Amino acid sequence: MNAVVFDVALTAYILAAVAALSSLIWRRDDLGRAARVLTLAGWICHTAAVGLRGMELGRPPVLTLAEVVSVVIWVAVLVDLVVERRYGITAFGAFLLPVVLALGLGLPTGLRDLALEPQASSAWILVHVALVLVGLAALVLNFGSALMYVLQERQLKAKRPGVFYYRMPSLQTLDRLTLVTLTVAFPFLTVGLGLGVVRAGRAWGRDLVLDPLALFSIVMWLVYAATLSGRVVGRWGGRRAAYFAIVGFCVLLATLGAGVIFQGRHGS
Numbered sequence: 001m002n003a004v005v006f007d008v009a010l011t012a013y014i015l016a017a018v019a020a021l022s023s024l025i026w027r028r029d030d031l032g033r034a035a036r037v038l039t040l041a042g043w044i045c046h047t048a049a050v051g052l053r054g055m056e057l058g059r060p061p062v063l064t065l066a067e068v069v070s071v072v073i074w075v076a077v078l079v080d081l082v083v084e085r086r087y088g089i090t091a092f093g094a095f096l097l098p099v100v101l102a103l104g105l106g107l108p109t110g111l112r113d114l115a116l117e118p119q120a121s122s123a124w125i126l127v128h129v130a131l132v133l134v135g136l137a138a139l140v141l142n143f144g145s146a147l148m149y150v151l152q153e154r155q156l157k158a159k160r161p162g163v164f165y166y167r168m169p170s171l172q173t174l175d176r177l178t179l180v181t182l183t184v185a186f187p188f189l190t191v192g193l194g195l196g197v198v199r200a201g202r203a204w205g206r207d208l209v210l211d212p213l214a215l216f217s218i219v220m221w222l223v224y225a226a227t228l229s230g231r232v233v234g235r236w237g238g239r240r241a242a243y244f245a246i247v248g249f250c251v252l253l254a255t256l257g258a259g260v261i262f263q264g265r266h267g268s
Contacts, residue, residue, distance in 0.1 A: 002052035005045055006070070010104050012042030013077070017097035024094045024167045032090050036081070039093055043077045050074060062129045065259050068136075073100050075137035083141070089177070091167045096144040103140075124199045131192030138185030139224070139252055142178055146245035149174040153239055175237055178245055186228050193217055216255035223248045 016038035023031035050071065053061040061067045080096045083089055152168050168174070197214075227244040230236035236244070 002049045002056060005052060006049035009042045009045035009049055010101070012038050012045060013097055013100055013104065016042060016093065017101055020091075020094040020097055024091050027166060035093055035097075036084060036090075039077060039097070040081060043074070043081065046070075046074050046077070060126055062126070062133065065256070068129060068133060069103050069256065071133050072136045072140065073104055075133060076100060076140040079137060079141055080144075083177075087173075087177075089169050089173070091148070091169070092144060094167075095147050096141065099140055099144060124195065128192050128195040128199065131188045131195065133192075135185045135187075135189030135192060136252065138181045138188070139249060142181035142185060142245050143249035145174050145177040145181060146242040146249075149178060149242040150239065150246070153242075171238070175241065178241060179231060179237075182224065182228055182231070182245065186224055189221060189224065193221055213255065213259040216251070216258040220248065220251045220255045223251050 016035045019031045019035035019038060022028065023035055050061055053067070062071055076096065077100060080093055084092055148168055149171060152171055152174060156171070169177075196217075223244070227236075227241065227248060230244070231241055
């Protein structure tokens with residue numbers, strides 16, 4: 001049942017993405033409103049799907065890679081709705097929803113279960129996963145705002161405003177949003193990964209350093225740590241920070257891919 005409800009949510013997200021992109025290109029406010037309504041409807045159905053899966057399994061639905069990605073999408077869409085409503089960045093969904101679809105369309109098949117041993121299936125793993133989920137969701141938003149920044153800057157430098165120009169916020173607003181999302185994401189990601197390393201190190205020993213998902217997670221953390229350090233210490237901003245955010249998200253996708261493709265202690 002939860003799979004059917006999730007498919008309904010995914011369909012709503014698809015329609016919302018089409019409406020949001022159409023609103024951006026043709027400057028149609030009615031399509032923008034339709035996109036927000038469809039996004040909200042999709043999120044409500046997604047909430048129901050996550051709840052149903054939890055009831056069917058009798059446990060929190062965050063213990064497989066598919067479930068982790070699903071909840072990341074759920075949190076990212078919720079924050080998108082809040083950002084659009086609170087800050088009036090109505091074009092944000094046009095950049096976030098395609099990312100959501102790229103992640104969501106891979107969920108029904110191909111993602112393997114996490115290999116959770118009895119002693120690892122505890123409050124430790126739930127806290128670890130929950131913290132990482134919040135961090136990853138904020139990084140999805142970080143990528144969306146960085147992508148908007150790059151496109152907006154290129155249009156300004158070319159002195160020929162394109163179809164996106166009139167619907168997107170100022171570069172200053174986008175740069176601030178990129179910084180805020182990274183600042184929120186990094187502590188959650190750091191503590192979540194730290195808990196995972198401590199717990200898995202005790203349970204798995206040396207096998208941890210050979211786990212593909214763990215290794216890629218460390219690389220991802222280093223990229224985002226360098227980006228945040230550059231912004232705080234090196235006064236990075238603007239285009240450089242946006243490009244680092246995009247590179248970091250590519251590493252994030254590679255990290256999720258490592259959990260699917262390669263065998264390791266995280267994979268079944």
